[in-house]
Amino acid sequence: MTHVAPDPxxxxxxLYRKVAADLREAITSGSFGDAGRLPAEGALAEQYGxxxxxxxxxxxxxxADGLVTSRRGTRRVVLGSARVQSFSELLSFTHWxxxxxxxxxxxxxxxxxxxxxxxxxxxxxxxxxxxxYVTLRLRTLSGTPVxxxxxxxxxxxxxxxxxxxxxxxxxxxxLREHGILFTDADHTIDVVAxxxxxxxxxxxxxxxxxxxxxxxxxxxxxxxVEWSQDRYLPGTVAxxxxxxxxxxxxxxxxxxxD
Amino acid sequence: MTHVAPDPxxxxxxLYRKVAADLREAITSGSFGDAGRLPAEGALAEQYGxxxxxxxxxxxxxxADGLVTSRRGTRRVVLGSARVQSFSELLSFTHWxxxxxxxxxxxxxxxxxxxxxxxxxxxxxxxxxxxxYVTLRLRTLSGTPVxxxxxxxxxxxxxxxxxxxxxxxxxxxxLREHGILFTDADHTIDVVAxxxxxxxxxxxxxxxxxxxxxxxxxxxxxxxVEWSQDRYLPGTVAxxxxxxxxxxxxxxxxxxxD
DNA sequence: TGAGCCAAGTTGGCCAGCCAACTTGGCTGC
DNA sequence: GCAGCCAAGTTGGCTGGCCAACTTGGCTCA
Numbered sequence: 001m002t003h004v005a006p007d008p009x010x011x012x013x014x015l016y017r018k019v020a021a022d023l024r025e026a027i028t029s030g031s032f033g034d035a036g037r038l039p040a041e042g043a044l045a046e047q048y049g050x051x052x053x054x055x056x057x058x059x060x061x062x063x064a065d066g067l068v069t070s071r072r073g074t075r076r077v078v079l080g081s082a083r084v085q086s087f088s089e090l091l092s093f094t095h096w097x098x099x100x101x102x103x104x105x106x107x108x109x110x111x112x113x114x115x116x117x118x119x120x121x122x123x124x125x126x127x128x129x130x131x132x133y134v135t136l137r138l139r140t141l142s143g144t145p146v147x148x149x150x151x152x153x154x155x156x157x158x159x160x161x162x163x164x165x166x167x168x169x170x171x172x173x174x175l176r177e178h179g180i181l182f183t184d185a186d187h188t189i190d191v192v193a194x195x196x197x198x199x200x201x202x203x204x205x206x207x208x209x210x211x212x213x214x215x216x217x218x219x220x221x222x223x224x225v226e227w228s229q230d231r232y233l234p235g236t237v238a239x240x241x242x243x244x245x246x247x248x249x250x251x252x253x254x255x256x257x258d
Numbered sequence: 259m260t261h262v263a264p265d266p267x268x269x270x271x272x273l274y275r276k277v278a279a280d281l282r283e284a285i286t287s288g289s290f291g292d293a294g295r296l297p298a299e300g301a302l303a304e305q306y307g308x309x310x311x312x313x314x315x316x317x318x319x320x321x322a323d324g325l326v327t328s329r330r331g332t333r334r335v336v337l338g339s340a341r342v343q344s345f346s347e348l349l350s351f352t353h354w355x356x357x358x359x360x361x362x363x364x365x366x367x368x369x370x371x372x373x374x375x376x377x378x379x380x381x382x383x384x385x386x387x388x389x390x391y392v393t394l395r396l397r398t399l400s401g402t403p404v405x406x407x408x409x410x411x412x413x414x415x416x417x418x419x420x421x422x423x424x425x426x427x428x429x430x431x432x433l434r435e436h437g438i439l440f441t442d443a444d445h446t447i448d449v450v451a452x453x454x455x456x457x458x459x460x461x462x463x464x465x466x467x468x469x470x471x472x473x474x475x476x477x478x479x480x481x482x483v484e485w486s487q488d489r490y491l492p493g494t495v496a497x498x499x500x501x502x503x504x505x506x507x508x509x510x511x512x513x514x515x516d
Numbered sequence: 517t518g519a520g521c522c523a524a525g526t527t528g529g530c531c532a533g534c535c536a537a538c539t540t541g542g543c544t545g546c
Numbered sequence: 547g548c549a550g551c552c553a554a555g556t557t558g559g560c561t562g563g564c565c566a567a568c569t570t571g572g573c574t575c576a
Contacts, residue, residue: 071479090501125293183327184337186498187498190496220327222293235448239448240447242444242445243443243445
């Protein structure tokens with residue numbers, strides 16, 4: 001399955017996204033040279049037939065993605081070519097795998113319903129006594145295991161997940177059909193030792209290091225919809241971030257608890 | 259040393275940064291409740307005596323930091339309290355440590371000058387035959403080793419680094435005095451096994467897992483000023499990121515090379 | 517030749533206004 | 547009581563304009 005991804009920017013209706021998508025493509029294809037300069041904002045505005053404000057909105061996206069610099073007094077400079085963008089590739093293992101041309105797989109190991117503990121109530125903002133749904137899934141790329149995923153869902157979401165067939169590849173896609181939207185996420189990345197389950201599922205030794213990503217996802221209203229902990233075999237994945245003085249989105253912090 | 263950090267937002271002269279800083283403080287102090295709603299943009303504009311556009315610019319910062327949601331038709335909702343922001347805390351081990359109230363330390367293990375290899379020329383965009391300066395430093399928090407830092411500098415920067423006393427704590431601060439600015443960085447995070455040097459310096463066993471951050475930093479003109487590889491002892495640090503459909507800044511990618 | 521000034525070009529920032537898309541709560545009518 | 551409509555409120559998006567801060571390259575003048 002080739003899965004040609006439609007450009008999410010161009011799909012959206014707003015002008016500045018179209019301009020941004022077009023510029024991103026031009027940059028990636030090398031139209032401005034490697035460390036070349038972009039046309040002036042005014043020139044781009046005239047070229048696209050939009051106002052300078054709209055061009056600036058588009059350029060702000062590219063700056064946040066690390067594609068161009070920007071400083072007062074001189075034209076913007078191309079920093080580098082496009083890396084994988086698209087928010088969904090970060091949230092969904094399935095989307096990510098497909099965007100690389102790999103075949104994602106998933107096997108549900110267990111799904112239980114039980115009362116939420118204190119940490120889970122805190123993360124998912126639930127009242128005491130509320131139940132949560134807990135899943136354990138093994139994720140594969142082209143058949144080889146790469147990741148163990150432990151996810152805690154609030155009832156509203158968990159009920160839908162429990163209805164899904166155990167061999168369904170993507171969870172986020174059917175959930176979106178039911179009106180569960182994933183729009184914001186907080187990620188924490190560190191190293192952890194494999195426990196007995198991890199070792200059995202991933203085929204590594206107990207205690208061997210895994211790259212861990214903890215993730216709390218919320219919907220547009222700010223309601224938590226998922227609290228997940230993914231453990232990757234080393235060498236299968238890395239996380240990459242761009243940040244700049246103009247707009248940062250990453251922070252390094254001390255590890256204080258689990 | 260207590261090192262009371264001045265608020266970088268408020269220090270900057272622009273109105274929207276002041277508004278953002280004020281709102282950030284109000285959110286963190288709980289003025290709007292936990293999952294409370296913010297005042298409307300128009301109300302904030304009137305309150306601060308600025309235009310709605312300026313308020314929107316401020317709110318865009320908070321949205322990018324994951325402090326508030328935003329969707330059309332309804333007021334913004336508070337997502338969570340402020341985590342450590344400030345771009346410099348990410349770039350500079352020293353700033354980061356001080357912001358946590360820890361005492362950062364550093365010991366230069368080696369500094370050599372030699373011709374750049376192919377990978378280094380590529381990363382630092384240097385001509386063949388150019389020399390680079392390579393440093394190996396052990397970083398400590400309150401005396402205990404936490405990280406080994408290997409940095410490759412282009413000549414312009416390396417010459418300045420070579421002049422610094424070997425026990426200087428911060429590199430970025432004196433470099434800034436000489437007009438070397440760090441404004442953009444690409445980070446890649448994964449797991450790696452400790453080599454002999456790592457083990458000796460950090461006091462761990464050879465082959466034991468370390469959290470690795472590779473970082474390429476550029477100045478405002480887009481010129482690379484640093485290519486660094488930091489290796490942290492597990493349990494001393496974690497990386498956290500927020501992203502959203504509105505503005506993402508992180509991408510997960512397959513590991514293909516070193 | 518070289519240092520310094522200067523003007524043109526460019527981005528950062530701010531304002532005022534307008535309309536569209538969407539959410540929410542209340543009201544109407546069955 | 548309940549479903550559906552509707553209007554008010556709110557954010558998203560876009561325009562046009564203005565000035566300030568800064569960079570750059572060329573020109574002037576010693």
